[in-house]
Amino acid sequence: MREPPPDRTRSGARVRARPIPEATVARLPVYLRVLQDLASQQIQTVSSERLAEASGVNPPKVRKDLSYLGSYGTRGVGYDVEYLIYQISRELGLTQDWPVALVGMGNLGQALSGYKGFPERGFRIAAAFDSDESRVGEKVGNLAIEHIGDLERSLKEKGIAIAIIATPAAAAQETAERLVAAGVRSILNFAPTVLTVPERIHLRQVDLSVELQILAFYEQRAAGRKREV
Amino acid sequence: MREPPPDRTRSGARVRARPIPEATVARLPVYLRVLQDLASQQIQTVSSERLAEASGVNPPKVRKDLSYLGSYGTRGVGYDVEYLIYQISRELGLTQDWPVALVGMGNLGQALSGYKGFPERGFRIAAAFDSDESRVGEKVGNLAIEHIGDLERSLKEKGIAIAIIATPAAAAQETAERLVAAGVRSILNFAPTVLTVPERIHLRQVDLSVELQILAFYEQRAAGRKREV
DNA sequence: AACTGTGAACGGGTTCACAGCC
DNA sequence: GGCTGTGAACCCGTTCACAGTT
Numbered sequence: 130m131r132e133p134p135p136d137r138t139r140s141g142a143r144v145r146a147r148p149i150p151e152a153t154v155a156r157l158p159v160y161l162r163v164l165q166d167l168a169s170q171q172i173q174t175v176s177s178e179r180l181a182e183a184s185g186v187n188p189p190k191v192r193k194d195l196s197y198l199g200s201y202g203t204r205g206v207g208y209d210v211e212y213l214i215y216q217i218s219r220e221l222g223l224t225q226d227w228p229v230a231l232v233g234m235g236n237l238g239q240a241l242s243g244y245k246g247f248p249e250r251g252f253r254i255a256a257a258f259d260s261d262e263s264r265v266g267e268k269v270g271n272l273a274i275e276h277i278g279d280l281e282r283s284l285k286e287k288g289i290a291i292a293i294i295a296t297p298a299a300a301a302q303e304t305a306e307r308l309v310a311a312g313v314r315s316i317l318n319f320a321p322t323v324l325t326v327p328e329r330i331h332l333r334q335v336d337l338s339v340e341l342q343i344l345a346f347y348e349q350r351a352a353g354r355k356r357e358v
Numbered sequence: 359m360r361e362p363p364p365d366r367t368r369s370g371a372r373v374r375a376r377p378i379p380e381a382t383v384a385r386l387p388v389y390l391r392v393l394q395d396l397a398s399q400q401i402q403t404v405s406s407e408r409l410a411e412a413s414g415v416n417p418p419k420v421r422k423d424l425s426y427l428g429s430y431g432t433r434g435v436g437y438d439v440e441y442l443i444y445q446i447s448r449e450l451g452l453t454q455d456w457p458v459a460l461v462g463m464g465n466l467g468q469a470l471s472g473y474k475g476f477p478e479r480g481f482r483i484a485a486a487f488d489s490d491e492s493r494v495g496e497k498v499g500n501l502a503i504e505h506i507g508d509l510e511r512s513l514k515e516k517g518i519a520i521a522i523i524a525t526p527a528a529a530a531q532e533t534a535e536r537l538v539a540a541g542v543r544s545i546l547n548f549a550p551t552v553l554t555v556p557e558r559i560h561l562r563q564v565d566l567s568v569e570l571q572i573l574a575f576y577e578q579r580a581a582g583r584k585r586e587v
Numbered sequence: 588a589a590c591t592g593t594g595a596a597c598g599g600g601t602t603c604a605c606a607g608c609c
Numbered sequence: 610g611g612c613t614g615t616g617a618a619c620c621c622g623t624t625c626a627c628a629g630t631t
Contacts, residue, residue: 178612323414342452346386
């Protein structure tokens with residue numbers, strides 16, 4: 130598990146000593162969005178204080194997070210906005226486009242297929258699947274829905290590595306397995322169920338009702354406390 | 359910030375010594391879902407091992423999490439499924455219905471208004487708003503879209519405490535402020551922007567492209583590593 | 588014998604304080 | 610003087626090992 134000290138590979142590319150903590154990775158997209166916003170206002174330099182403020186975190190955290198990428202700031206000055214945008218984009222792999230598969234074209238699947246934030250960030254829905262025969266061929270945007278039966282063939286053909294599951298919960302596990310078999314390495318799951326996938330697969334879960342239930346917990350608490358007074 | 363030792367209020371209700379850690383709160387809804395699933399299969403008792411397996415965590419974590427709620431298990435036996443469902447539901451405030459407001463009826467807002475997982479968990483979309491005059495009155499399910507201008511009046515009238523923001527990013531901060539002014543205490547934000555709200559307001563953020571960007575980071579890494587070999 | 592409940596050890600992430608550089 | 614970069618201290622959450630209970 131231990132990483133070697135700073136070093137160079139035979140090709141000469143620099144290898145980072147410390148891996149970037151997961152928590153930091155999750156914040157990089159937020160910094161990136163803020164920086165792009167600053168750039169659109171022609172702002173050229175930003176301090177960790179300003180960046181923190183706009184990102185909803187505190188300044189030391191920003192500095193530590195950015196330091197994992199390298200020493201891209203200038204002491205006494207701050208960070209160059211454009212340069213930092215480039216570095217974070219590169220780190221997040223956003224200098225390339227990612228074709229994404231979307232499985233399940235119900236309510237949510239359709240909404241996701243039209244979500245503008247995806248193409249803006251370089252994610253292009255390159256294939257959409259549904260199990261309902263009668264919907265096959267239907268256009269969503271400029272994409273035709275394919276039948277789930279064609280999943281493996283279509284994904285391999287298109288070289289898709291990232292997929293979104295927006296099926297009902299009951300279909301999600303089987304879908305995940307087929308995606309993995311078709312060469313997908315990263316899955317974003319919206320179905321409200323726990324998925325089991327091989328170790329090597331990156332899986333993220335977004336559960337809409339879980340989020341509301343967490344809020345309800347705190348509401349419920351507040352109400353309880355009020356009654357006790 | 360410090361909690362008093364176990365104690366009773368004047369009303370006699372037990373006050374928990376330790377507050378439930380946030381991380382635990384976030385897992386309770388998952389346990390609940392699994393337990394309801396077990397109940398529907400007429401399973402009466404479950405061990406931490408089985409519950410952990412189905413919830414995608416490890417057994418000690420399940421036991422520790424549940425121990426924050428109280429000692430609801432039986433040593434040598436396990437947890438009574440129905441009883442645990444009741445206790446977790448109560449803790450999460452799901453023994454009551456929560457009316458929820460939904461602001462922004464675009465793509466995503468519409469999908470959320472039709473999301474079946476919400477009513478199943480006791481969350482009822484009780485008001486839906488949009489800024490587009492021409493859409494006011496339009497029915498989504500059995501709910502008519504109201505104009506955003508009526509937000510304060512409508513929310514107070516309906517006593518709504520939880521709201522979902524599904525507006526474009528540019529409108530989200532103003533929406534949040536109006537929600538807070540209208541008495542909302544918990545907000546689930548889908549707009550891709552950082553919101554600033556008063557300390558007392560519970561805010562959760564779901565950012566769809568951030569999730570994909572995190573996956574892209576790991577894809578990018580894997581690809582980089584491959585090239586170096 | 589089986590399984591829960593929990594103090595203690597551990598580890599990742601956050602915060603702090605300040606050294607380092609412009 | 611201003612702001613970054615980072616070791617060290619701290620904190621929360623996870624894991625472990627086992628005592629406690631049926």
